[in-house]
Amino acid sequence: MKDYSEINELQLDALKEISNIGAGNAATSLSQMLGRTINMSVPRASIAPFSEIGDYVGGADKVTAGGYLRVDGDMPMGMLFMIETEQAFYLLDILFGNVPGTSNDWTEMHCSAFKEIVNILSGSYLNALAVFTNNVYSPSVPAMAVDMTGAILGEVLQTVGEISDYALVLENVFIEKEKEITGQLFLLPEPKTLESLLKALGVL
Amino acid sequence: MAKEIIKVGMAAFSTAVEPASLVTIGLGSCVGVCLWDSAKKIGGLVHIMLPDSTQARNVTNKAKYADTGIVLLVEEMTKKGAVASRLTAKIAGGAQMFNFPGSNSVIRIGERNIEAVRMCLKRLNIRILAEEVGGSYGRTIEFFTVDGLLYIKTINQGEKTV
Numbered sequence: 360m361k362d363y364s365e366i367n368e369l370q371l372d373a374l375k376e377i378s379n380i381g382a383g384n385a386a387t388s389l390s391q392m393l394g395r396t397i398n399m400s401v402p403r404a405s406i407a408p409f410s411e412i413g414d415y416v417g418g419a420d421k422v423t424a425g426g427y428l429r430v431d432g433d434m435p436m437g438m439l440f441m442i443e444t445e446q447a448f449y450l451l452d453i454l455f456g457n458v459p460g461t462s463n464d465w466t467e468m469h470c471s472a473f474k475e476i477v478n479i480l481s482g483s484y485l486n487a488l489a490v491f492t493n494n495v496y497s498p499s500v501p502a503m504a505v506d507m508t509g510a511i512l513g514e515v516l517q518t519v520g521e522i523s524d525y526a527l528v529l530e531n532v533f534i535e536k537e538k539e540i541t542g543q544l545f546l547l548p549e550p551k552t553l554e555s556l557l558k559a560l561g562v563l
Numbered sequence: 564m565a566k567e568i569i570k571v572g573m574a575a576f577s578t579a580v581e582p583a584s585l586v587t588i589g590l591g592s593c594v595g596v597c598l599w600d601s602a603k604k605i606g607g608l609v610h611i612m613l614p615d616s617t618q619a620r621n622v623t624n625k626a627k628y629a630d631t632g633i634v635l636l637v638e639e640m641t642k643k644g645a646v647a648s649r650l651t652a653k654i655a656g657g658a659q660m661f662n663f664p665g666s667n668s669v670i671r672i673g674e675r676n677i678e679a680v681r682m683c684l685k686r687l688n689i690r691i692l693a694e695e696v697g698g699s700y701g702r703t704i705e706f707f708t709v710d711g712l713l714y715i716k717t718i719n720q721g722e723k724t725v
Contacts, residue, residue, distance in 0.1 A: 409612065409627070410572030419589035420703055422718055427661050502661035506718055509589020510701025513573055513612065514660040517592060517672045520574065520612045524624045 381484035382531035419509025426477030432497040442542035574627040576609035590656035592673035600645035606708035614679030629679035693725035
């Protein structure tokens with residue numbers, strides 16, 4: 360596979376399916392961690408040129424909290440969890456047992472807890488993938504940034520940019536019903552990983 | 564008079580003539596390179612993502628790389644009537660958004676982008692009038708063709724015009 364733009368509809372659907380399995384596992388873990396029901400929307404899989412990626416995530420200047428980690432080993436890829444800052448604080452308030460609306464500052468404890476959420480989400484997502492593909496995944500610890508969506512995405516997409524002019528974005532949205540919290544989890548497989556995934560899915 | 568604002572996406576470029584302005588939103592480790600011909604009031608902006616096209620397998624989008632992106636922008640501005648020897652530059656971006664413990668050179672891409680942009684501008688004899696680079700925060704920039712000013716907005720680091 361030379362470029363992500365070569366991926367066909369059937370392959371995109373297969374990728375959606377696999378992201379659904381991963382994200383399902385992640386939603387269960389998050390749900391246990393927070394003691395709340397967490398739902399998922401239908402996954403999105405799309406291929407977009409870099410110049411349009413800002414619009415794709417609802418505006419490049421929106422302020423979001425992003426947790427990013429790299430996966431090395433057999434299946435190199437990036438994983439990014441993005442959520443609007445207010446909603447991130449709400450998640451953290453639930454986690455700490457505070458009245459929602461208590462948190463409004465990124466203290467060390469908040470950052471650390473946010474990274475832990477990202478850790479749990481990505482870890483359970485990757486576990487599901489590992490069972491499916493029989494590969495070894497070695498995720499790094501997450502790093503985080505609270506800033507413009509475009510700035511966060513730009514850096515995350517660098518690795519992809521070295522190979523392609525398009526970004527393949529596998530997106531799952533987690534929804535906490537009561538407050539309609541939505542967070543987006545992006546899986547950004549490198550071409551080699553993408554091939555392995557497609558092979559495991561039987562569509563390559 | 565309503566002034567035209569031209570949006571430039573990631574790994575893209577655009578040129579503009581007075582009184583239009585060029586905007587790029589959310590520069591992280593990417594670098595926004597703004598070139599200006601003060602006599603013709605022609606401006607250009609390229610939103611580069613990576614330092615070096617010679618490392619790439621195939622270069623289909625020149626605007627993605629510092630080396631090819633700046634050359635491309637100069638060419639396009641010249642076509643619009645700008646004079647290459649008159650061009651000056653202002654650059655912004657090249658931050659490091661994520662800090663991994665023991666991060667390697669691949670992740671410190673912002674710095675490499677800045678360095679590559681400086682080198683390329685030097686090679687083309689384009690003087691850098693202002694730099695607003697580095698740090699660990701995103702920047703949104705607007706470049707005005709009327710006076711060559713560059714407005715930089717951040718979330719927590721205020722805003723300024725250079």
